[in-house]
Amino acid sequence: MTADGPTPADAAAPSGAAPSAGRRPGRVANGFGRYLCKHVAGAAVSLLLVLFSSFFIFRLIAGDPIDQLTKERPVSPEERAALRAELGLDRPMWEQFWDYIIGTLTMDLGDSFQYRRPIFDLIVERLPATILLSGTGMVLAVLLGFWIGTRTGWRQGSRYDRGHVAAGLLLYSAPTFWLGMIVILVFARYLGIFPVNGMRSPSTPPQFWPQALDIAHHLVLPVLTYTAVVYAGYLMIMRSSILDEIGSDYLTTARAKGLRDDQVRDRHAVPNALLPTVTLVFLAIGGIVNGSIVTEAVFSWPGLGSLFVQAVFYPDRPVLQALFVLFSASTILAVLAAEILYWFIDPRIRKS
Amino acid sequence: MTLLEFRDVHVTYTGSRGRIPAVRGVDLTVEAGTTLGIAGESGCGKSTLAMAVLRLLPKTAEVTGEILLDGEDLLAMGWGRLRAVRWTGASIVFQGAMHSLNAVQRIGRQVAEPMLVHDKGLSAAAAAKRAEGLLERVGLPASRARSYPHELSGGQRQRVMIAMALACDPDLIIADEATTALDVMVQAQVLQLISGLVSERGVGLVMISHDLSVLSSVCDTAAVMYAGRVVEQGPAREVFAQARHPYSAALGAAFPVIGDPASRRNPGGLAGDPPDPARLPEGCSFRPRCAVAVERCGEAAPELLHIGGARSSACFVAQEGEPVVIG
Amino acid sequence: MTASTPTPAPAASAARRRLARARRRQSLARSWAAYRAQRTGMIGLVLLGAIVVLAIAAPVLVDESALSVTQATGGRMEPPSAAFPLGTDEVGRSVLALTLWGSRISLLIGLTATVVAVVIGTAVGVTSGHVGGWYGWVALRVSDWFMVLPSLVVAIALLAVLGRSMATTIIVIALVSWSGTTRLVRAQTLTVQSRPYLERARALGAGHWHQMTKHILPNVLPLVLASATLLVPSAILMESSLAWLGLGDPNVVSWGSILNRASDNGAVSAHAWWYLLPPGLAILLVVLAFMMCGRALEAVFNPRLRGESA
Numbered sequence: 007m008t009a010d011g012p013t014p015a016d017a018a019a020p021s022g023a024a025p026s027a028g029r030r031p032g033r034v035a036n037g038f039g040r041y042l043c044k045h046v047a048g049a050a051v052s053l054l055l056v057l058f059s060s061f062f063i064f065r066l067i068a069g070d071p072i073d074q075l076t077k078e079r080p081v082s083p084e085e086r087a088a089l090r091a092e093l094g095l096d097r098p099m100w101e102q103f104w105d106y107i108i109g110t111l112t113m114d115l116g117d118s119f120q121y122r123r124p125i126f127d128l129i130v131e132r133l134p135a136t137i138l139l140s141g142t143g144m145v146l147a148v149l150l151g152f153w154i155g156t157r158t159g160w161r162q163g164s165r166y167d168r169g170h171v172a173a174g175l176l177l178y179s180a181p182t183f184w185l186g187m188i189v190i191l192v193f194a195r196y197l198g199i200f201p202v203n204g205m206r207s208p209s210t211p212p213q214f215w216p217q218a219l220d221i222a223h224h225l226v227l228p229v230l231t232y233t234a235v236v237y238a239g240y241l242m243i244m245r246s247s248i249l250d251e252i253g254s255d256y257l258t259t260a261r262a263k264g265l266r267d268d269q270v271r272d273r274h275a276v277p278n279a280l281l282p283t284v285t286l287v288f289l290a291i292g293g294i295v296n297g298s299i300v301t302e303a304v305f306s307w308p309g310l311g312s313l314f315v316q317a318v319f320y321p322d323r324p325v326l327q328a329l330f331v332l333f334s335a336s337t338i339l340a341v342l343a344a345e346i347l348y349w350f351i352d353p354r355i356r357k358s
Numbered sequence: 359m360t361l362l363e364f365r366d367v368h369v370t371y372t373g374s375r376g377r378i379p380a381v382r383g384v385d386l387t388v389e390a391g392t393t394l395g396i397a398g399e400s401g402c403g404k405s406t407l408a409m410a411v412l413r414l415l416p417k418t419a420e421v422t423g424e425i426l427l428d429g430e431d432l433l434a435m436g437w438g439r440l441r442a443v444r445w446t447g448a449s450i451v452f453q454g455a456m457h458s459l460n461a462v463q464r465i466g467r468q469v470a471e472p473m474l475v476h477d478k479g480l481s482a483a484a485a486a487k488r489a490e491g492l493l494e495r496v497g498l499p500a501s502r503a504r505s506y507p508h509e510l511s512g513g514q515r516q517r518v519m520i521a522m523a524l525a526c527d528p529d530l531i532i533a534d535e536a537t538t539a540l541d542v543m544v545q546a547q548v549l550q551l552i553s554g555l556v557s558e559r560g561v562g563l564v565m566i567s568h569d570l571s572v573l574s575s576v577c578d579t580a581a582v583m584y585a586g587r588v589v590e591q592g593p594a595r596e597v598f599a600q601a602r603h604p605y606s607a608a609l610g611a612a613f614p615v616i617g618d619p620a621s622r623r624n625p626g627g628l629a630g631d632p633p634d635p636a637r638l639p640e641g642c643s644f645r646p647r648c649a650v651a652v653e654r655c656g657e658a659a660p661e662l663l664h665i666g667g668a669r670s671s672a673c674f675v676a677q678e679g680e681p682v683v684i685g
Numbered sequence: 686m687t688a689s690t691p692t693p694a695p696a697a698s699a700a701r702r703r704l705a706r707a708r709r710r711q712s713l714a715r716s717w718a719a720y721r722a723q724r725t726g727m728i729g730l731v732l733l734g735a736i737v738v739l740a741i742a743a744p745v746l747v748d749e750s751a752l753s754v755t756q757a758t759g760g761r762m763e764p765p766s767a768a769f770p771l772g773t774d775e776v777g778r779s780v781l782a783l784t785l786w787g788s789r790i791s792l793l794i795g796l797t798a799t800v801v802a803v804v805i806g807t808a809v810g811v812t813s814g815h816v817g818g819w820y821g822w823v824a825l826r827v828s829d830w831f832m833v834l835p836s837l838v839v840a841i842a843l844l845a846v847l848g849r850s851m852a853t854t855i856i857v858i859a860l861v862s863w864s865g866t867t868r869l870v871r872a873q874t875l876t877v878q879s880r881p882y883l884e885r886a887r888a889l890g891a892g893h894w895h896q897m898t899k900h901i902l903p904n905v906l907p908l909v910l911a912s913a914t915l916l917v918p919s920a921i922l923m924e925s926s927l928a929w930l931g932l933g934d935p936n937v938v939s940w941g942s943i944l945n946r947a948s949d950n951g952a953v954s955a956h957a958w959w960y961l962l963p964p965g966l967a968i969l970l971v972v973l974a975f976m977m978c979g980r981a982l983e984a985v986f987n988p989r990l991r992g993e994s995a
Contacts, residue, residue: 052830066846179972181922183929184944184965191953191961202954255457259522262412262452263472264444273471277462289833299837300926304948314838315930318845326842333838341833353506354461 037356041349049342056334060327061106071095071119071323110331120322128313128325129332133295135205136309139225139302140294143232148290150233151240156279158241159248160271171245174238186231186304193227200227203306228305232298243286247279254278281352285344292340295333360426361562362388362411362448362530367423369406369415369586378636380406380419382586385662390529393556393563395573395594397609398583399632404566405453407583408534411564412444428529445472449523451552453535455515459507465518466490466503472525492521496551513544520551530562537572549576570610574598579668582606585633585643588662592669602671604648604682642673650675650682716907719985726981732974736967740788751782752938762950762957772959774943775950783943784963790939792971794854795921801859802920803913806866811905813867814874815897825871828864836861840923844932851934854927858920869912870905877904907986914979918972925968940964 071093072086081089090096094105109115115125154174158167177185194202201207201224210220251257252275260270295310302311310329317325348355369381381403388394396404409415411425411432425432427447432440449472452458460468469492470485477485490500496517507515516536523531533552537545553576556563567573573580573594580594582605590603601607608628630647633639639646641656648655654674662672665679676682720726739746750756759773766772771781806828813824840857847853877883883900891899927933928941929948943964947953952960 048826051826052833055830056834060842063842063846175973175976176969179918179969179976181925181929181941181944181965181968183926183948184961184968187944187948187953187961188965191956191958195953195956255452255454256460258409258414259450259452259458260460260471262414262444262450263522264441264446264475265471266441269475274460274463278460281462293835299841300930303930314841318841319931321845326845330838330842333835334833337833337835352462354508 038349041355042346045342045345049338052338053335056331056338057107057110060330060334061103064323064327064330106327110328115328116324118317118322118325120317120320120325125325125328129310129328132308132310132313135307136302136311137294138221139228139307139309140232140298142225143229143236143298143301144290144294146229146233147237148240148287151237151242152244152280152283154237155241155244156248156271156276159245159252159279160275162245162249162252167245170241174241177234178238180235182231182235182298182300183304185235186228186301189227189231190304200224203304205308228301228307231304232301236298240283240286240290243283244279247282248275250282251275251279281348284347284351285341288340288344288347289337291343292337295336359390360387361390361428362386362564363424363426364407365424365426367407367410367421367425369403369410370420370422372418372420375636379638380586380635381410383423384583384586384588386581386588386591388530388562388564390562391556391560392579393553393565393577395570395577395580396564396566396583397568397570397573397580397606399568399609401632401635402583403586404583405534408450408532408564408566411448411532412450413440414450442476446476446526446528448530448532449526449528451516451519451523451531451533451536453538455512455519456507458519459515461507463506464503465493465505465507465510469493469503469518469522469525472522476526489521489525492524493518495524495555496521497547513540513548516540516544516548517551520548520555524555524559527559528561530564531556532564532566534566535568536565538567538569545572552576568609570598570606582609585638586635587643587672589644589672590670591662592667596667596669602665602669602676602682603644603673604650604675605644607683608647644673650680716985720981723981723984725977726984729974729977729981732970733978736788736971736974737792739785740792743785743789747779747782747785749786751779752786754778762952762955762960764957765959771963772957774946774960775952780943780960780963783938784940784967787938787940787943787964788967788971790851790934790937791921791924791941791968794851794858794924794939795917795971798855798858798862798920798924799913799916801855802862802916803866803909805859806863807870807902807905807909809863810867810870811874811897811901814871814878815893815901824867828867828871831861831864832868834861837923837926840927841930841932844927849932849934851937854924854933857927858923861923862916862920866909866912866916869908873905873908874901877901911979911982911986914975914982918975918979921968921972921975940968 072081072089072095087096094102113126115129117123118125118128121128151174154170158170161167190202193200203224205224206217206220207224210216254275256278257270257274260274261267265273299311299314301307302309303315306312310332313325314329314333316322317329364384364386367381367384368379371378371380384403384407386394386396396407398404406415406419410419410421411427413421413432415421421433423433427443430443432443435443459465466486466489469489470482473480473485473488474482486503490503493502494500498514498517498521502510502514502518507518510518519536523533531552536552537548540548549572552563552565555561563577565573565577570580570582574597577594579592580597581588582590582597582603584605590597590601590606592602597606598610601610605628612628628647633643633646641654642648642651642659645651645655652674660672660674660677662670663677665671665677671677671682673682754776757773757777759769759777759779761773761775761777763769763773763777769779769781771779771784774780774783809824809828813821813828840861843857843860844853847857877900883896886896886900924933924939925941925944928939929945931945931949933939933942933945935942941964944961947957947960947964
């Protein structure tokens with residue numbers, strides 16, 4: 007576990023409390039407008055803070071960016087000055103900041119020091135790999151975690167419950183990178199049934215199906231590692247959410263109506279228990295973009311996570327800035343989406 | 359014809375404090391088309407008894423005896439048969455409709471749900487139509503079917519619960535403190551609605567309340583429970599008007615009588631608390647709070663015996679024909 | 686503790702203090718009994734105790750010279766033998782010695798970072814809940830902001846900026862972990878705040894400082910303890926990830942940094958399982974032990990979870 011998923015201790019409550027503004031049923035649109043404005047404004051402030059901090063934090067990295075840019079070759083002072091002017095480093099700080107904000111908002115993210123290419127292209131190139139890996143892993147982890155969590159919570163204290171909680175905690179306690187190394191050691195090195203790392207083998211024929219199969223083959227171990235470490239968090243959250251519902255009166259009503267135990271669980275307990283986990287699921291979706299930095303690093307997966315780690319060691323300031331903003335923005339927007347969704351799925355938020 | 363019969367029903371909870379008896383040998387019958395009221399303080403076992411009918415008690419509760427619905431013992435049924443009987447044989451109007459309704463499901467769907475569960479041939483559209491009809495029947499506009507529980511007032515929610523209880527045309531309806539949380543005006547409306555439906559459909563009704571006056575206005579017979587036992591039974595009006603057990607007398611006096619200003623200004627009360635079910639007193643369990651207790655009461659618990667007419671009482675004093683109220 | 690106290694009624698206040706102490710002792714005893722009743726919590730505690738003892742005793746068990754690259758006595762990545770029960774690393778040092786010594790740094794960083802995070806989180810939580818107003822609003826927004834930011838991304842970025850040392854690692858981990866505590870403490874503060882006895886204290890003229898330290902804090906601390914115990918494992922995991930990525934203090938040996946060297950030096954392709962397993966299992970065990978303790982504490986202090994057997 008490396009902070010990619012929820013911790014079992016996380017309270018899974020929606021971060022925006024129910025809005026205080028009172029409204030009548032007939033004026034729902036107005037109420038929604040205010041709710042939307044409030045949360046959009048909040049997200050916008052958060053995003054601005056991210057832009058602001060990313061601009062100034064990475065400026066503190068030791069070393070002159072010109073030195074990093076011109077690592078291998080000697081440069082004359084005139085050349086340096088020209089380069090500074092070209093990069094806009096000679097202009098006042100606030101002008102640079104303004105350009106940076108405008109640039110970020112218009113997707114003009116500048117060039118990477120390391121690759122000497124537009125960062126936008128780099129991101130577009132590597133985004134699919136990241137989404138493929140952490141998207142698959144996240145979907146599996148959430149589904150598996152929620153599925154098991156529902157059942158363990160429903161049968162609290164049973165052998166099924168204790169077994170799954172123990173297994174989940176054990177896997178959750180394993181560091182992702184270590185589990186990845188062990189998985190590689192066992193499945194790739196000893197057994198040799200999966201590739202060691204990367205996303206494709208150079209020898210694969212260029213047609214679609216061989217390529218797809220090759221990628222899928224490479225995908226198995228990283229996804230396995232990622233899911234194994236992350237699913238327990240979702241399991242524990244769903245379990246405790248179900249436990250919160252379990253003594254509720256409406257479940258007795260459902261039972262009295264003659265529903266089977268699994269119908270009571272799936273039709274009544276689960277929809278109520280899912281509500282508080284929505285923020286979490288959206289955080290997970292937002293987290294797909296930054297993926298699992300660690301998993302990508304272990305398996306040399308050519309995604310955004312390994313790009314970020316490379317940029318740290320180069321150091322490639324523009325790439326760090328851009329990815330920091332991208333990663334943070336994706337989670338901020340995901341939480342915003344969750345808050346908007348709550349309006350529609352939790353009727354209680356709308357209550358006057 | 360006997361619709362519901364409790365035969366020597368005991369309910370015992372097993373918890374961290376050991377085995378706690380909640381219901382200790384109850385025998386009651388409800389004839390088809392009649393109403394039985396069960397009165398008593400909270401904790402006297404009346405709600406436990408209601409929940410025992412459809413076996414809705416938690417696993418920690420052990421129920422013994424027999425509960426016969428239409429001659430069939432509910433306690434001996436297999437789970438499949440029990441599920442089939444739930445809501446079609448007997449339904450419940452729960453107390454606290456806010457929590458007894460699913461907050462994230464529309465009203466209409468919740469009312470229609472038992473129909474769809476029990477009648478596999480019914481289409482969802484037909485069930486929805488019938489649910490709307492039921493809502494109208496209890497005085498709510500059909501459009502309310504699309505509302506969520508929190509969008510309704512307390513009285514409206516309680517009406518929804520009643521509509522829901524009628525969904526599968528049960529022979530028996532159990533109303534567990536169905537009107538307690540409502541204010542007086544709404545309470546009167548809901549009571550009227552319930553008794554109207556009972557007489558119109560000829561179903562049996564078990565009504566549970568701590569308020570004897572409510573029961574006397576709706577029920578044919580009344581049973582008063584104390585510490586897990588029935589202490590007095592008889593025609594509801596008589597029990598209310600002229601109690602033959604000191605506890606029912608106190609319970610009746612605790613509520614002001616509408617139209618009687620004297621009782622309003624000076625409601626009778628009962629000192630002390632109901633006994634801890636884990637440590638019941640020797641003899642009659644009401645003795646510590648009783649104003650007319652005699653020596654015998656500490657020696658043995660009085661049985662519920664006929665004391666003339668349709669009345670029974672579990673009080674030595676009443677059984678000897680003495681009055682149970684002082685003054 | 687009698688006549689010398691300059692309060693109007695010294696004897697009475699001493700008696701009150703005694704009473705308060707006795708009550709505190711009593712509730713502590715009750716909590717301990719509730720904790721002891723949980724088997725996994727006790728297993729976690731024993732496990733944790735054993736690990737802490739080993740970490741403290743490391744210098745006695747293995748001389749520090751075993752960590753020196755130049756004084757290494759074994760060969761390159763030797764499998765386990767009598768001389769090296771857990772084999773050697775790429776320069777011939779004992780993996781057992783490295784793992785033992787690594788426990789000190791991993792625990793130190795994990796615990797210190799948690800303490801820093803919890804102190805910040807509690808301070809901000811109590812003050813923002815108690816003082817409220819403009820300050821409370823800003824504090825809430827800022828902690829919400831930290832909560833939403835991807836913590837590993839922030840930690841990596843900050844370490845890249847601040848440089849690699851134990852101190853920066855601790856600061857960075859604390860910085861990405863304090864917000865959860867703040868939210869928890871703030872919510873609890875608001876609950877306590879609305880209780881009648883605090884209103885009475887206010888009416889009797891209790892100052893903010895008195896209210897916060899004498900009334901709110903004691904009520905908040907049990908929950909903080911439980912959540913702090915659950916924060917340590919994530920701090921340890923975070924430290925190990927950062928160290929494994931190569932962002933740890935280059936001058937000390939932690940479990941993460943051992944594994945960093947292992948993967949940099951091709952331990953996986955060399956099939957050197959003895960190099961990989963011990964530090965990783967050590968992390969797993971410590972994290973598991975803290976999780977077990979933390980969950981048990983949570984069950985003790987959080988009434989909602991009471992009765993939970995796990």
